[in-house]
Structure formats: C-alpha cells, structure tokens
Amino acid sequence: MNPIPLETASYYCQMRIHRAHVVMLTEQGILSKDESSAILRGLMEVEKEAEKDENLMSYMSTETALIKKIGEVGGKMHIGRSRNDLGATQRRMFYRDQIEHLIGAIIKYRKTLLQKAEEHVNTVMSGYTHWRQAQPITLAHYLMGHVDAAGRSVERFEDVYRRTNLNCLGAAALAGTGWPIDRERTRALLGFEKLCENTYDCVAAHDYVVEFASAIAIHTSNISRLAQDLQIWSSDEFAMIDLDEAYAGTSSIMPQKKNPRCLEMIKHFAAESIGVLVASISSIKGVAYTNIGDRVMVEPVIVDVAIGNTRIMAGVVSTLVPMKKTMLQKVSKGFSTMTELADTLVRSYGISFRQSHDIIAETVSTALAEGLTADQITPRMIEDAAVKSINQRLTISDEQLRLALDPAENVKRRKVVGGPAPVEVKRMIADRCTQIKLEESRRQDRLRKLEKAHNELKKAYII
Template identity: 40%
Template sequence: MSDILRRGRLTSTPDEDMINFTSSMSADKWIFEADILVDMAHTVMLHEQGIIKEKDCSSILGGLLKIKEEGIGKLDHSYEDIHISLESRLIDIVGEDTGGRMHSGRSRNDEVATCIRIRLRDELLSLMEELIVLRMTLLEKASENTETLMPGFTHLQHAQPTTFAHHLVAHSDAIGRDIERIIGAFSRVNKCPLGSAAFASTGFDLDRERTRSLLGFDDLLGNSMDAVSTRDFLIESASAMANIMVNLSKMAEEIIIWSSSEFSFVELDDMYASTSSIMPQKKNPDSAELVRGKAGTVIGSLMALLSLCKALPLSYNRDLQEATPNMWRAVETTRSAVRITKGMIATMKINTESMAEKSVLGFTTATELADTLVRTAGIPFRTAHQIVGVLARGNGRPTLDEIDAVAQSILGESLSERGLTGDMVKEALDPVMNIRRRAITGGPAPDEVRRAIKVRQEEIKNTQSTIESLNRSVEDALNILFSVVEGYTGKEI
C-alpha cells in the first residue's frame, strides 16, 4: 500500500516499537464504519461544491463501498490510524489521481472528531434503549410486590418497614434520571465538527451544512478550533455512564447482601450465579459482584479522560488519541452491566416470608409508635422520641402499661390518661398498618406505590417516543446519504 503520509516531510520509517506506541488502530475498529460514512458525505459535498469532478466522486464512492464490503481486516494495520490506512487502501483501488482528492479541505483532526461523535451517538441511543428496558423491569417487579413487606434500612440498620415495591421504584427513579442525563449528553454529542480541518478551517469553499445534514447531526460546532480539540462530550458521556454504574453498583451490593443466609431476601437465577471449585454447596452472586467491580472500570475511564484533557493547550494534541479507548471501555462496560442487571432482577426469586419476618426486627415500628403518641396524647415529638427511645432498650414490643410507666417517669403522668389505648399501640406496632399510613406522595402505601408505578410507566412511554425520534432523525439522514451515494455508483447500500 502507498505510504501517503510520511513520504513528503519525513524521510525515515519508524521501527516496530514506535509504530506500536503511536498506533490507534486497536481502538479505531470502533469507528471503521463511521469513517466510511464521513468519507462518503465529504466526497459528495466536494463534488456538489465543484471541488472534485463527478467522475472522481463516483470512483471514490465506489472504492469506499468496496472497502466497506471488505471490512476492516483488509486494511493495512501497520499505519498509525484507520484514517490513513483507509485512504491508502482507497488509493490502491482507484489510483492516487482520483483517491488522493478525497482529503481536500479536510484534516484527520476534524475527521476523527466527527467519527467519534457518530459512533458515540449510536452507543448512547442503544444505551438509552437498554436503560428503558431495565427501568421497565424494575417497575414490573415492583408491581408484583406492592404488598411485599421488607425492612427499610438507614446505615444498613433496620429502620422502618417498607415494601419491596417501594424499594424497587426508588431504583427505577434513579435509572430514569440516568436516561435523562444520557439524552442530554446526546444533544451535545450530536454536533458536527466536519469542515473545521486541522483547526483553522480551510480555503476550500466547503458546505458544512450539507455534510452535517447528510450525517444526521443536529447542529454544527461553530468554532473550528473548538470543534477539533474539545473532548468535553466524551467527559460528559463518561460521567453519565459512571453515574449509571454507581447506581447499578448500589443494586448489585443489595443483591449480594440479600442473597446471603443472614438476609435470605432473594435468590439469583442459576444463570447469574456460580459455584465454588471446592465447596459444592456454594451459590455465589458473581454477576452482581462483577457489576459492582466494573463500576470501578468506568469510574477509572472517566478519571483518565479528565486527566488527559486537563491543561491541554488549544487546539489538537496527540494526547487526545488516548481518550477514545477509555470512552469505548466505559461504553462497553456500562451497556453490558445494564443488560446483566436487568437479567438478574427479572429472574431472581423473592423470599417474601423472610422479608416479612425481618420487617419488624430492630423495633422498626418505633417511629410510628412515636407518631401515635404525638397524635393521640398531644405531646411534643421530641418527648415522644425520648419515651420510645427508652422503650427501645427492651424487646421492641412494648405494652400500654410499659409505655405508661416510662411516660410517668418522664412526664409525670401516663399517656392512657391522655387517650392512648392498647389497640392504638397494637396498630402502631403492626408493620402493615405502618405502611398503609404512609400514603402521601412518594410513600410506601400500596395504593400510592401503584399510582407511582403507573406514572412512571407513562414517563417511559414519553421517553421511548423521544428516543425513537432521535433514532429516526439519524436513520432518515443516513438513508438520504445512501441514496445519494447509490445515485453516483449505481450500487445499493
């Protein structure tokens, strides 16, 4: 293949160690198809602007289609990046007098920035769809468990009774915000840098709006220096993914704890568990542990991106080559973790008896008892808090007589004299009644949780419509590009 890059200014050839050190080909496999799209759009625009002849345009497009059919494996991987390798292969196919015209008015700087954005937007769209499925799964499981008692925790200590549905809706809401963040990131990813050249644009009369439209971008990046040098869109996307992984890691941690004999709240499906090489009785929640562990991988990718971009002078610097492997690592890890988490939740067995049994351990009904004292006896909450705090030193099932005894020592009078009855105490200590009382917006009362689930299911429908619209916009634009290319080459894409 033609050494089209180094033959002019440079006279020596780098050795194998230098080639390996500088090459981005291993990460560039992610953008192979995006690079062909960019080349196609740029070539079409060059002809429409009268910069290259129609014959050359048709030949270049035909060569690009051949390269697409051959696949990335046919390219020479000894080049430092896919852009030069692809262009070199094109020149081998159609000749330099024709293929050498494709790069007119363009630099690898704006080319690679455009390719990365195209591939990343596709990954973000797929991630949105996978997050939607995860959120739906959480809500479906919640709808099956609106009456399933479980202990709620703060500081991992038994706190108050709640329901499994209430707990799952909390995770669903976190994932809902993650989806919103990805949609927001998409709006800033889907902007076109093509036409900015190295950093100072070009003297060729390019039509940037035409290539933007053909490639399905929503807008142009207006400053050519910013367009080629910024990687803030990678940082923002990786940040959103790190946040997703933190949320998934929380779920994974709970699944791990809940799977233990001490809790025995859930059992993972065999598909998502492993066993021990020595202890035959073991069923380990390995999938959840790996989700928890892989959160560190994505957080690490974000830290690497931040470190790479810190203090880089404008405009383009080769340091940025190291950014994309971290982005693709974050993408691949996050998307797989979302899918695995969905599978674990959809298939896990819920031990409702164990959850209900432990919903009252640790005097979880203490808050409702204190509230009952306030409502019925008219005492300040802090006084009720003190009375119940003293009672908490006992077995967690105080009688009316025991409550009166403590009240007598603190207030100098019994609360039964203020209207507190044994039935009221019994009701306050009942976890089911505890939950039903908490029927305000966002509470765990079954009717309120059912209402909340319906609201969130409607939110999902609206979000799905947004994602479908984003997908359709990109697909429609690329179909126009393919139609134009077919018109020049006579070959259907």
C-alpha cells in the first residue's frame, strides 16, 4: 500500500478552512445567509464523496464538485482567497496536529525511560567513551541522559508548534485582497494562536517545515543512538542486556540467532528522517521567496515513522532485562575505576593530578602486561609505579585501594549535580517527573484550545 500523500491526509483541514472562510464571509456581509447555507450543505456532501474518491481532495476538484451540486454560487466560496493561502493554512493546520501526536508519543517514551531508571538506580555498569571502558555509572544514570535528550525534543517540537500555529488565510495569492475580510475571525475559528501577518511571507515561508523536519531528524537520531548502544550491549561479546523476543527476530538458517531487528530498523528510519530534512532545506536553497512548487514538504509517512520509532523504542526499553552480574563483573575487572584511584593518590599525597595520572597509567600497563584485571591490582604495584613515574615512594593502604577499585563506591562518591550517585539520580528522576507533568499540562492546554475553536466553528455554521 502506498503512503497517504500530504494533500489527502490533510483534507480534513481543507474542509475546516472552507467552512471558517464561508462563515467569515457571511459575517462580513460578503455572502448572504442563503448563499452560505447552500455552500455549507454542499460541502458536507462533497466531503462524504471525497472519503470514497481521493481524486476530489485537491482544491479545484472540490470546488468543481461543489459547483456541480449547488450551482455557480459554489464558486463564491473562493472570494477573497487563493489556493496559495489555502494551501499554506492547510499545511500549518495539519503539521500542528502531527506535532501534537509526536509530543504525546515522546512524553510516553520519557515516562518509560524514567520507570526503567527508577528500577535500576543501583545497577552498576561501566560508562564508555570511544567504546572503551571509561568510568563506573549506573544503568539509571545512562537512561536519564536519554530522558533529557527526549525532553529537549519536546521543547523543540513545542517551539516548532508555536511558529507553525499561525493563520495564513487572507493572504490570497500574496498581496491580500480588496474584500473586507476578517483575518482574526478565521484565526479564531481555526484555532490559530496568531496571524502570520505579512501576506507575502504567508505564502513564501517554508522555514517552519524545515524546522519540523529538523526536529524529527534530531529526535529519531537520538533514539537511533540508544538503539546502537542497546544492540552492542545485547551482543554475545557484551551480553549486558537481554532483549524481549517481541523486539527480536531469528535467522532462517542459524537457529541460535536472536537478531535485534527492531533496533536496526530504528536506525534505518532515522536515516530516512535525515534524508527528508536534507531534501526539505535543499529545496529552498537559491529559489525565489514566493509561492513555488519547488518546496519539499514533510510527508505524513515520515511523521508516522517518527512516532512508530518512538513507540517501539519505548517497548524495547520497558521489556529489556539487564544482566546485572555481567555488568558488575565487567566493570570490576575492567579499568574504569582508575580515575578514582588517581584521585585517591592526589587526596592522600597532594601531588598533581597529572603526576597521579602517570602513576596509574604505569600501573595499568603493568597489570595488562602481567595479564591481571583491575581488581587484582596491589598496593605494591602502585608503589613501584610511583617510583618509576615520579621518583617518589607512595604507599596506599589495602582499604584505600579496595574502596578506590569498588565500582559501587566510585558511583556513590560522584554526588556532583547530574552525577551517577544514587541520591543524585533519584533527585533527577523526581525533577523530570515534574517536568513531564508540566509538558502534559501544556499539551492538554493546546488541545483544549483547538477543541474549543473546532466547537465554535461547528456552532457558527449550523445550517
């Protein structure tokens, strides 16, 4: 089945615009009540027919069908208007609705991440940089990073919504109209927050579409980065998480395989989103600032893909099972605790961090050469490394060494704002829960405004 094109998916917006415009023309005395009643009745019939025949959904086809039903009075619907301002308004109405769908999906995704984080505040693992063990963190701390990335996506889409939710109706072709129309009235009936004031800008603007495409590409790219990490963590070599079978597939020949297909598709669709962004912004590079057909729009399918990606990733996160023992074993035997060990020497002897860094680097080199893991480092090894590196004999007690090499203790000590210490992660979780409540409240306010406008429009065209 082919994806639904923008003009078809947004047809409901076109019909609302027709009704709002007819109501306004009637209130302004441009149409008589009999004329507007005939047009509005005819529109209801055409809309029903268009549901079965998409060929009627372009504006000229709709108008032609209307005129066939009610006569030439149907052509009066277009007084003081052009396909240019109609199309611009139709797209803005549709995109604002799609933005709300996306925001709703992202809010639910953030909730899922938060719930998983709450469950794993004490699940210690290694954080990675350049895919090398870096420092001990917790799974909750890692997930909170994605909570915040998704929060920025909500903010980004809210900003795009604000610049999209502008009424272009009344701009006509580009210079407005000589008819005494009321742009504020159609703004209110269609639920727009403000006017896109300059009539030329109304039909020329495309930056809000590029912004929408950009916000989608950024969001799906962030999700794809989570997908990449989870795919690697679920590999046989890492074995740090187990994915639910609902989000994995098998091989047609290799019975042991549990392929993370959903994660790969999430990354695939992120690439498609970037393609739409590039196409959209490239389409306006060096073209005239006016109403033109060169512009590439954000088609409904890419919005559906972004929403689908978000929902699938929420499902992956909610059902994944961390292999806690494996995580702890890897971080204990790896060398991600070495920063804390270096800090211990600085605190104990007042040497510079660079000197301590050199000492611990020498210690690690010795351990690797002897086939030892981090938890097998001894005080004597550090002592020897200090003599070799800075020509000083520094001793560290067994207890100091034990605490420095303990991944959980490493995490506990990092109480810095935003750090992985359980007490700090719990604070962030509580704070983000409050943020999400505010996001939901703002979204409900926007939806209520649209519903109020829609009800006002329905009352205004009672025939």
